[in-house]
Amino acid sequence: MSRTDWEVVIGLEVHAQLNTASKIFSGASTAFGAEPNRQASAVDIALPGVLPVLNRGAVERAIRFGLAIGAHVAPRSVFARKNYFYPDLPKGYQISQFELPVVQGGAITITVGEGDKAYETMVNLTRAHLEEDAGKSLHDDFHGMSGIDLNRAGTPLLEIVSEPDMRSSAEAVAYARTLHALVRWIAICDGNMQEGSFRCDANVSVRRPGGPLGTRREIKNLNSFRFLQQAIDYEVQWQIATLEDGGSIQQATVLFDPDTGETRMMRSKEDAHDYRYFPDPDLLPLVISPEWIARVQGEMPELPGAMKARFVAELGLSAYDATTLTASKEIAAYYQAVIDAASVALAKPCANWVMGDLAARLNKAELDIADSPVSPAQLAGLVRRIADNTISNNIGKKVFEALWNGEGGAGADAADRIIEAQGLKQVTDSGAIEAIVDEVLAANQKSVEEFRAGKEKAFNALVGQVMKASRGKANPAQVNDILRARLGG
């Protein structure tokens, strides 16, 4: 049997850190990077007698997420204690949600692959629940002892659990990227993966197509999309190789080592904790009223899926363009601002500029679109001048570069200022173009003869010469027409 006879089954658990100012059960700050234990209150270090109080801001973010994925936002959910001992878990239990999570069900549509091979599929979500993060154990620099930093203890997390709906590492990465964009889009998580604000665990198994689910292994704590892809790919080939060698897969938790590109066992099922979940008696059941949900609904931004559909239906963009332009909230906001300033009729050229020259330039400069030196209004001004034939598309590129360098000033009319200052306005006066054409024909008899001998390429060379002679300003369509007329073609 070969590898093609296996089907990969993947489910993801994502821990998204919610961007509240204070912790989920205490008033301590959640800011990243403070001196160890400076952001740990009496509640966070679990002094005797302290009690948790739920941060409603964290709940509100969970509601936003539930609404964004079309899930059921539970009118009553329950916080439970997950009991285990670890030095960076101060209470000896983590407050989480178990039987009754705040968000139930929902789905996310993902686009996998690019170009002709791109396809859309849907990933169903099982649940999303609120919980607190643990602290950090620091094993270096303590001369044989471990240090404990409880700054992160009590930071609010939304654990987002998918169904095992993904069939390849590409789908898993597409899902993770879409989810990452979504939580940033609805402003519940900063998505900073280096700082651990968005962490993925992947449950991976393989099976014969149509057969029962295989035994899964869980890869913990993947904090980049590249590692997610590599870890799954390694795990899949390891599981297939193991099975094809006559072995069997044991349920286990594994870690991915980015240095070796391999996964290795962390603990087996036998070592799994009995977490002894039970409802936390210190917290009342979380009750979310229909009014609260309605208020959050009223404050929701247009979601990427809806925006994408609108771009296709109302602006006539291709599905690929619409997907690219809604890949992040910042890109979408930029594009929306460009067409608002230009016009809906110019949606397609605006899209081309945003996805083309602007994206390439931003990429080269390693800048986020929100920090683009060319404002949406300035880009709109440029697109308008191309559309009304003031400049050609080629000259447009020159103007764009000048805009990028701030040459036209900060105003929305920067493109006009550059065109004016550099005399880039297109020549549309037929007499002037005819004069240039005649000069070029006289100087390029060889090309003329070649053309007459049937070489169409020679015509393009003549067009190029005319454009060059006009320093790019001659209207290309007019140049074509006049040349054809002169050559009797």
Next chain:
Amino acid sequence: MINASVTALRRALDAREISAVELATLFLDRIDSANPGLNAFITVDREGALAAARAADARIAAGTAGPLTGIPIAHKDVFCTEGVLTSCGSKMLANFVSPYDAHVVSLLKEAGTVMLGKTNMDEFAMGSSNENSHYGPARNPWDATRVPGGSSGGSAVAVAARLAPIATGTDTGGSVRQPAALTGVTGIKPTYGVCSRYGMVAYASSLDQAGAFGASAADCAALLTAMAGFDPRDSTSLERPREDYTRDLDHPLAGLRIGLPKEFFGPGMADDVRAAIEAVLAEYRKLGATTVDVSLPNARLAIPAYYVIAPAEASSNLSRFDGVRYGHRAAEYGDLADMYGKSRAQGFGAEVKRRILVGTYVLSHGYYDAYYLKAQKLRRLIAQDFQAAFARCDVIAGPTSPTTAWAIGEKSDDPVQMYLSDIYTIAVNLAGLPGLSHPAGFGAGGLPVGLQLIGDYFAEGRLLNAAHRYQQATDWHTRRPA
């Protein structure tokens, strides 16, 4: 002064017959002489008490004194007190000085009370005799060979022996009411949520509630008024306007319907207790109350339900005592698991370990439904029983404890016999209702008997009113041990 009521002390302080410093000194000196025999206090804070007394005198002089300003008080060692050892009666916390005050403690500080010290208790409030204390048992002032009850035994002894006029306690299954009964004082546990649990070291979170000890219902009312109140730091604290529990103390009892649950008067109650209780009920009738038979058919299930729920919560609540951040850590250990194991094995006493093990067991995979969920169902049935009973009566009465105080060591080897001593009090915690115990005369050997009054939710005022009227007509509560 030693035997004076809070009201009388207030009058004396306001009339400058005695200063708060003099009053504190009087009680501190009494503690010095009597505590070695009674072991009611784990910590005596003379310096802190005198400083608080001086501040109280200043308030009295400035005319800004409240009802409790300058009144000495003792706190159960389960309440966190800033800068003062908070041991919870455990070796585990024998080195723990809290950096903050419990809500109850800070309210009583603001009221101007003068904390004399911290009282002895069963370790982590687990026990009914005060024998489970790392600091040794507190002794019953009526007979020092006997237990004072528990877990708030030290506070009960302090008030009974007049080492403090009033004291705080906590009641998870009877830990205020039962020691009050066994030492001949008055104790009240309010409705769950009336007092904040913030800063009260948790035993069983869904059952724990702070309570008040005093010589009389009036003293308890004054104390409860000052210590009750909403606290946003406790999610189970109830957001209600503050109440003056002294307001209706003198309300006549005519028409009061006292329910007598047949389950509280069955076999198991000692004859001397029964006789004392019957006499008290006769007095209540004389005061205009009527008695009516009621039934609490599921009350017999209270002890098994409690001994699933309370250990389950305790097993989790006590996980934080791991030797990592504070508290006892074994001097020598190998790896991390060994550090946990040795620190906890050394830091916890036998009864605490027993309840952690029971709690861990009932929450384990495969047993959770059969034990924890079943117990929660029983809990609801028990609460429903009370609601049905309160349709027919205003308060429920019965014995607080089936027997008077037993000898130290008598039940130490038989946890189940020990657990049964709380048979009348536990159901009240499971239902979250208020309960009060007041002196009901004496049984064999001159040992105090307590009568328990149980009210509907937020009926603390009614319970205190009934007990107060009874105490106006009788003098059991004024009797003092020799």
